[in-house]
Amino acid sequence: MTQSVESRRRLGAPQVRAAVAAALIFAVVGGCAVGVVRYVAEREHRAALLTEIATSAEAAAQRLAAQGPEAVAAALADAAAVSVVTPGKTDAFGISRGAEVAVDLTRDPRMAPADAEAHRRALLARNAELASAPDAAAQRRFEQVEVPDALFASAVAPAVADGRYLGMVRVVVELRPGEPAISMARFGAAVALALLLALALLFATGNVRLAGAAGGAAGTLVALGLTAFAGWTALAAAGAAALATRPLAGLLHGLRTQPGTYLYVAPAILSMVVLVFIPFAMGVGLSFFDSRGEPVGLANFIEILSPPATADTTFYWTFGVTVLWTVTNVVLHVSIGLGLALLLNRPDLRFKGVYRVLLIVPWAVPNYITALIWKWMFNTQYGAVNAFLALFGLDGVDWLGQSFATNFAANLITNTWLGFPFMMVVALGALQSIPKDLYEAAHIDGASRLQAFRHVTLPLLKPALVPAIILGSVWTFNMFNVIYLVSGGGPDNQTNILITEAYHAFKVLGRSGFAAAYSLLIFFILLAYGWMTNRVTKATEGAYE
Amino acid sequence: MKIRLGAIALAAALALGACDKKEAEAPKPAEAPSASVAKGAEPGKPAAEAPKPEAPRETVEVVLWHAYRAGEKDALEQVVADYNAAQQEVAVRLQAVPYDPFVDKVRITVPRGQGPDLFIFAHNMIGSWVEEGVLEPLSGHVSPETLEQFTPQSVKALVYQQNLYGLPLAFKSLALFWNKALMPEAPATMEALLEAVTKVQKPDDGLHGLVYDAGLLYNHAVWIHAFGGRVFDEQHQPAFATPEQEKALAFAKGLYTQHEVLPKGMNGFMVTSLFNDGKAVAVLNGPWFRAEIKAGLDYGVATIPTVEGRAPAPLLGIEAVFVSKTSAKKEAAVKAALHLAGAASAKVRLEVGKQPVAHAEALAAGAAADPVMEVFRKQAEVAVIMDASPEMQLVWSAADMAINGVIFGDKDAKDALARAQAKMVEDIGKRGR
Numbered sequence: 012m013t014q015s016v017e018s019r020r021r022l023g024a025p026q027v028r029a030a031v032a033a034a035l036i037f038a039v040v041g042g043c044a045v046g047v048v049r050y051v052a053e054r055e056h057r058a059a060l061l062t063e064i065a066t067s068a069e070a071a072a073q074r075l076a077a078q079g080p081e082a083v084a085a086a087l088a089d090a091a092a093v094s095v096v097t098p099g100k101t102d103a104f105g106i107s108r109g110a111e112v113a114v115d116l117t118r119d120p121r122m123a124p125a126d127a128e129a130h131r132r133a134l135l136a137r138n139a140e141l142a143s144a145p146d147a148a149a150q151r152r153f154e155q156v157e158v159p160d161a162l163f164a165s166a167v168a169p170a171v172a173d174g175r176y177l178g179m180v181r182v183v184v185e186l187r188p189g190e191p192a193i194s195m196a197r198f199g200a201a202v203a204l205a206l207l208l209a210l211a212l213l214f215a216t217g218n219v220r221l222a223g224a225a226g227g228a229a230g231t232l233v234a235l236g237l238t239a240f241a242g243w244t245a246l247a248a249a250g251a252a253a254l255a256t257r258p259l260a261g262l263l264h265g266l267r268t269q270p271g272t273y274l275y276v277a278p279a280i281l282s283m284v285v286l287v288f289i290p291f292a293m294g295v296g297l298s299f300f301d302s303r304g305e306p307v308g309l310a311n312f313i314e315i316l317s318p319p320a321t322a323d324t325t326f327y328w329t330f331g332v333t334v335l336w337t338v339t340n341v342v343l344h345v346s347i348g349l350g351l352a353l354l355l356n357r358p359d360l361r362f363k364g365v366y367r368v369l370l371i372v373p374w375a376v377p378n379y380i381t382a383l384i385w386k387w388m389f390n391t392q393y394g395a396v397n398a399f400l401a402l403f404g405l406d407g408v409d410w411l412g413q414s415f416a417t418n419f420a421a422n423l424i425t426n427t428w429l430g431f432p433f434m435m436v437v438a439l440g441a442l443q444s445i446p447k448d449l450y451e452a453a454h455i456d457g458a459s460r461l462q463a464f465r466h467v468t469l470p471l472l473k474p475a476l477v478p479a480i481i482l483g484s485v486w487t488f489n490m491f492n493v494i495y496l497v498s499g500g501g502p503d504n505q506t507n508i509l510i511t512e513a514y515h516a517f518k519v520l521g522r523s524g525f526a527a528a529y530s531l532l533i534f535f536i537l538l539a540y541g542w543m544t545n546r547v548t549k550a551t552e553g554a555y556e
Numbered sequence: 557m558k559i560r561l562g563a564i565a566l567a568a569a570l571a572l573g574a575c576d577k578k579e580a581e582a583p584k585p586a587e588a589p590s591a592s593v594a595k596g597a598e599p600g601k602p603a604a605e606a607p608k609p610e611a612p613r614e615t616v617e618v619v620l621w622h623a624y625r626a627g628e629k630d631a632l633e634q635v636v637a638d639y640n641a642a643q644q645e646v647a648v649r650l651q652a653v654p655y656d657p658f659v660d661k662v663r664i665t666v667p668r669g670q671g672p673d674l675f676i677f678a679h680n681m682i683g684s685w686v687e688e689g690v691l692e693p694l695s696g697h698v699s700p701e702t703l704e705q706f707t708p709q710s711v712k713a714l715v716y717q718q719n720l721y722g723l724p725l726a727f728k729s730l731a732l733f734w735n736k737a738l739m740p741e742a743p744a745t746m747e748a749l750l751e752a753v754t755k756v757q758k759p760d761d762g763l764h765g766l767v768y769d770a771g772l773l774y775n776h777a778v779w780i781h782a783f784g785g786r787v788f789d790e791q792h793q794p795a796f797a798t799p800e801q802e803k804a805l806a807f808a809k810g811l812y813t814q815h816e817v818l819p820k821g822m823n824g825f826m827v828t829s830l831f832n833d834g835k836a837v838a839v840l841n842g843p844w845f846r847a848e849i850k851a852g853l854d855y856g857v858a859t860i861p862t863v864e865g866r867a868p869a870p871l872l873g874i875e876a877v878f879v880s881k882t883s884a885k886k887e888a889a890v891k892a893a894l895h896l897a898g899a900a901s902a903k904v905r906l907e908v909g910k911q912p913v914a915h916a917e918a919l920a921a922g923a924a925a926d927p928v929m930e931v932f933r934k935q936a937e938v939a940v941i942m943d944a945s946p947e948m949q950l951v952w953s954a955a956d957m958a959i960n961g962v963i964f965g966d967k968d969a970k971d972a973l974a975r976a977q978a979k980m981v982e983d984i985g986k987r988g989r
Contacts, residue, residue: 104703104711106695107718129886132696139695139718301989321978323957391821392762411821413965502965503957519953520983 025260026213032259033223034206036252037230041201044235044244048192056189061153061164068168068182075170076177080113083180091119091163092183096138098176107139113178121158122183138179141169155186162186193235205230223256224249297527311528323504324512330536333488333508336422340487341480343427348434349472355435356442367439374432382496385425386411389497411498418498418506426493430486434479441475442468477548485537509533616888617647618673620877620896621662623655624909626847631909632676635901639892646888648674648896666690666880673883674893678728679713679874682721683945692879693719697890705899710914713874713941722876723897724914726843726905729939730768730778730870731931732861733845734838735831736854738763742838746863750815753837757817765817767827768840770808771960773952774871775840778860779804781869781940787951788943794951794984796958797970797977805962805969807863812963820964831855840870843912843932857928859935872939874914912936950983 067090071083080095087093092115099110112134117123124130146169156163164186170177209226216222227248235241266273301307318325351370355363373381388395389410397407410421445468453463489510494500500507500515507515510533517526624632629652636648651672653661659681665671667689685691698720703711710724732749734742738756743749753765768775777787785800795801811818819830830836832850839845840860849855860868877893879886895901902915906922912932913919923930942948958976961967 101718102700104708104720105715105718106700106703106720108695108700132693135696136693136719139693143717303988307989319982321975321982323979390826392819393826409820413961413967502961520950521987522989525989 025264026210028260028263029222029256030206030210030213030226032256032263033209033226033252034202034230036223036255036259037205037227037248038202040227040244040248040251041198041205041231041235044231044240044248045193045198048235048240052192053189057186060184060186061166064153064164064166064182064184065168067184068166068180071180071182072168072170072178075180076172080178084114084116087182089184090182091185092117092122092165092181094134094181096134096179096181098138098142098178099135107135107142110135110138110142110178119163119183119185121161122156122163134179134181137167137181141167141179142176156183162188197233197236201230201233204233220253220256223252227252294527294530297524298531300524302521302523302525307524311525312532314525315528315532324507326509326512326532328505329507329509329512332419332506336419336490336494336508337484337487339423340426340430340490341484343423344430344434344483344487345476345480347427347431348436349438349476351431351435352438352442355439370435371432373428374436378429379492379496381429382425382493385421385428386497389421411501413502415502415505418501422493422497422506425497426487426490429493430483434476434483437475437479438472441472445471473548477544481541481544484540488537488540489533509536615644615647616885617649618883618885618889618892619649619651620892621651621653621658621672621675623653623658623677628905628909628911631905631907631911634908635896635904638900638904639895646892648892662690663688666882669882669884671880671882673880673885673889674877674896675880676725676875676877676896678942679722679724679876680942680944680948682714682716683947684949685878686716686719686721687946689881690878691721692881692883692886693721694723694879694890694893695720697879697886698723698894702894705916706897706914707916707919707936709872709936709939709941710874710876713872713944714876716944722878723893724874724876725897725902726875726911726913727872727932727936727939728842728844728875728912729872729932729935730775730840730842730860731935732838732858733831733841733849734856734858735834735836736856737834738837742856742858742861744858744861745865746861746868749838749861750811750817753817754815756837759816759819762830762835763837764819764830764835765815765837766811766840767819767822767830767836767838769822769824769827770812770818770820770963771956773955773959776804776808776955776959777871777940778840778868779808779863782863782866783807784866786940787948787955788945792945792947794947794977794980796955796980797974801973802969805959805973808959809963809969818963843910846910846928857931859931859938867938869938869940870935871942872936873942875911946987947984950987951980954979954983 067087071087071093074086075083075095080097083095084093094112094116095114097111097113099107102108112131115131115134152167154165156165162185163183165181165183167179167181169179205226208229209222212218212222212225228245231245231248232241235244298311299306299308301311315326354360355366355370360366391397391407391409391412394410396410400407408417410417412418449467449471450463453467458466488508490508491510491514494506494508494511495514498506500511504512504515509529513526513529513533516522516529620636622629622632633650636650640647653675658677662671662675662677662685671690682691695718703720706724707727710727711720714720714722714724732742739752743752750765757763757765759765770776773787780786780801783800783803785798785804786795789795808818812820827836827839827841828845828848831839832848832853834853846857860870862868877896879889879893883889897915899915899918902913902918903921905911906913906918906929912929913922919929919933923933943951954976958967958972962969962972
């Protein structure tokens, strides 16, 4: 530590901090890139191995059909274990019976089955599955078995001749890991190079961003060995370094000068990382895979943005409904909430406390309970809403029937009931903090009540209301409970909003990657919305000044 | 592999503990499980045949999840208490899990080795659960003779890809319930039934002729089968865009528009409350409905009347006990499962829980004593086993949508069915992607 203090004095602390920051950024971006390269290489290596195992199992199955079980075992001299199962017959219930394990060779002692009976049962069960649908390609599936310090993969193949199932071959082969695409030594050298280059450039030019960017780019290129992929990641690293070197250097400075502060916020940051950032990052990652774990690139996003013809509702319809839903809700929430707040703010009103408590009740009840109650109230024949309409001689409405408008209205009414108390509470709080002398001054200046509202109340409500509206819009945009529980998306998924569509993709269709892509799109839409409103209204600045 | 090692360690411990039962363990592994299991199936004398060991034997505790309520829960608790008291080898610990999250809980916990050893659920999830590595195949654990004690349909429902995946406990399918105060006897044909209920009903006063949630495939399947249609064809493709399906929809729509016997906006709760309030002449409902009918209401149960001379066939669901693939105590779990499905248990479940049990002898005895049970038995004979493949899970919502839109909306049946068919084929094609 003392040495670094001295060197800081000699070299100048800010430059060193900037260089360290640049190296850190490079280490993260470059590390990620190295991870991706290694992952892809290992994946390809393994896929090649598995294909090889499957092919050998399928070849063995053909041999089984032609020459019998013993020939199969002899042909697979390299396999760690080979099993051959003869076909059985199905009994009256359709259960496969009478199949036998004809060959069960274990050449590698690590693959010796620990429980011979369980092993035999598993073989017979797999044999039955294959016999029921002997399509080698469709059944191609690998099981991986981990033993200490080694990984084995097994493949099974059905033997079929003239449409008749003749048994199954199972081959187990050790999966040896491939050579790592990039060694850690090379990566370490690249980090050192990035640091040195950044330092040198700092002293030559004094430009923190330039030094960071050049260091990051050069280091990444070296680490990844000048491939096209390295070019792209170097560009990303340079960009990240240029943008983040200065803030990160500031953070490093802060860490040295006031470690206590950072210690205090550490628990909060840690919980945010664990509960928010990591799940979010995993969600982002998931959106580039299908639910079997195969990487599909941007296919999920493309499918959402150019939906197939059979889809009941397209992304654009759902997005339109979501926007309509959000806008109508927020308008109603704010106008009802603000109106009630103005009424409750009258100094001469009696029993104010009672009204306030009653008006906050809808907010206090868990929203899924409220949603379920409303769903029942919207029942065509026995619901309270139609009974109420009947009091005025109006015909009952088939709220949750086959019409988009009534379903949407039912959702809207429910969510308005749920949403206005929040706006009312915010507006009431803000109203009460407006000094009375402003109204007196307006009165003396001859302003009418409307003018006083327009020029005194509204501007002073803005700092409180705008963040509340942004928050309210985000909540409404993702108001899963009401849509799911009241209309259930009906009719024909037309009243679904984006979040319920994402849920449908995940839960009903079982497509996790597709659902993750949906969620990521929702995130970007809300991010753009939040950023825009912030720019337009300068809301947060207003609130804190 | 870890799990497997654990299983072996446990099996070894068991073998040590039960070394007197040598004849069932080591020498002839191929026949051992079914032999020991067949013994457990005799509920009265499970451990009696082997000579009692000197030292007390280690009891293996297995955890059983179920979603039963009311009478069925009482019956299961009684069965388990009797079983635990009668022998020392296996102790079953019951855990009630709510119905709604049941499937997800099993799917999440079992593949990670954290779930129950045994669980009770309907058979229609078998396909998905096999894919997810939840279910232990029981073909090797249970002898063919053991299975003969159950009704053939109930066993067939539990076979998936030529493997047996559970032991049947009970069967459930829709039947016709009617209010005897409003209609003394139920006619045997749908045509006569419609005529009879139309005379009694007063839709404007909220008294309806035939009440059920017509917008659900589960209920509508009754008519699909009556008109010769089906859910999947031989190639296991959805079979919705067919003339039979159109006829079934036209018939169901007629119930709503032409005969006006069918109210819209129904769900399970409302069917129950309408029937209990005397506002429904007849309802389509399952065996579970008996426990929901209020005491003192005089009702009858019959098989669903014929349509144009053909017997409508409801979907048949089999409730079964399943063994978890990751259970470390499979031997004990299978033993307990065999007892739960066996004769003594079936008798209690039928008498206390009013379950139409899958155990053929117990069912026959119960049906002789209880005419309602006899109706369920007869209805099950014509019922169609619900498809248990993972593809079925992608059929429900698209089918419900089309059925709802045609019966209660103004959608054209042919068009709606074609759309539903295309959607199902598309979703099934994209399954897992």
